[in-house]
Amino acid sequence: MSTVLSADGTRIAYDRYGQGPAVVLVGGAFQVRGNPSLTGLAEWLADRFTVYSYDRRGRGDSTDTAPYAVEREIEDLGALIAAAGGSAAVFGVSSGAALALRAARVLAVTRLAVYEPPFVVDDSRPPVPEDYLATVDRLIAGDRRAEAIGYFTTAAVGLPAEMTVGMDQSPYWPVMLSVAHTIGYDGRVMGESMSGRPLRAEWGEVPVPTLVLAGAQTFGWLLTGVAQLASMVPDARHVVLDGQTHEVRPEVVGPLLAEFLAG
Numbered sequence: 001m002s003t004v005l006s007a008d009g010t011r012i013a014y015d016r017y018g019q020g021p022a023v024v025l026v027g028g029a030f031q032v033r034g035n036p037s038l039t040g041l042a043e044w045l046a047d048r049f050t051v052y053s054y055d056r057r058g059r060g061d062s063t064d065t066a067p068y069a070v071e072r073e074i075e076d077l078g079a080l081i082a083a084a085g086g087s088a089a090v091f092g093v094s095s096g097a098a099l100a101l102r103a104a105r106v107l108a109v110t111r112l113a114v115y116e117p118p119f120v121v122d123d124s125r126p127p128v129p130e131d132y133l134a135t136v137d138r139l140i141a142g143d144r145r146a147e148a149i150g151y152f153t154t155a156a157v158g159l160p161a162e163m164t165v166g167m168d169q170s171p172y173w174p175v176m177l178s179v180a181h182t183i184g185y186d187g188r189v190m191g192e193s194m195s196g197r198p199l200r201a202e203w204g205e206v207p208v209p210t211l212v213l214a215g216a217q218t219f220g221w222l223l224t225g226v227a228q229l230a231s232m233v234p235d236a237r238h239v240v241l242d243g244q245t246h247e248v249r250p251e252v253v254g255p256l257l258a259e260f261l262a263g
Contacts, residue, residue: 077100
């Protein structure tokens with residue numbers, strides 16, 4: 001493990017793999033740098049790239065500094081890019097993809113790849129409630145972390161309540177509890193993009209080549225949002241991966257990423 005200091009003094013922990021052009025991986029909700037999908041992808045890409053996988057602020061071995069702002073997370077990613085030599089390609093997953101899209105407008109990102117940013121752009125599922133962030137903040141302030149996770153799963157992910165039963169038996173549950181206070185961070189990263197309305201123009205204002213990915217077996221609303229994003233980004237390539245869900249397998253996405261990131 002290595003660390004880098006962000007602009008506000010937050011210490012960001014990261015692991016580095018391989019040798020070659022720099023690539024930074026940005027995880028989604030609940031993901032820490034030790035998440036198997038992130039480590040698997042980092043190991044897959046390490047033959048051709050120097051891969052940086054990090055704990056977003058408030059997670060894992062990274063520290064946190066109040067008050068939270070999306071701009072601070074962009075600065076965190078900027079600190080990683082500086083540590084990587086001043087510029088880097090970026091791959092973001094889920095809400096991490098939304099963060100990467102925001103960051104690519106202002107940081108030295110050479111190429112951008114995103115997997116299933118969870119945009120809700122039509123009425124095919126309920127939008128995130130208007131009081132979603134207030135509810136999450138209230139639950140976290142009351143140390144009701146398990147309830148906050150359940151609320152996220154139904155209100156943001158859109159799963160029926162019965163599908164959340166037994167989540168606390170997952171081997172990943174302790175990690176989820178430990179980072180539950182960052183659910184609101186991800187909600188703020190997403191902004192208005194889960195409102196059921198078309199994406200605002202700024203989501204497409206990406207100044208670098210962009211690979212926009214989704215899995216063919218994912219939720220239909222995710223496919224719709226990803227397709228809308230791809231239509232908005234000037235230099236975008238849109239690929240839907242056969243047989244993949246929101247949990248994409250490293251050995252499937254790895255070859256496509258390697259080809260794209262190599263330019």
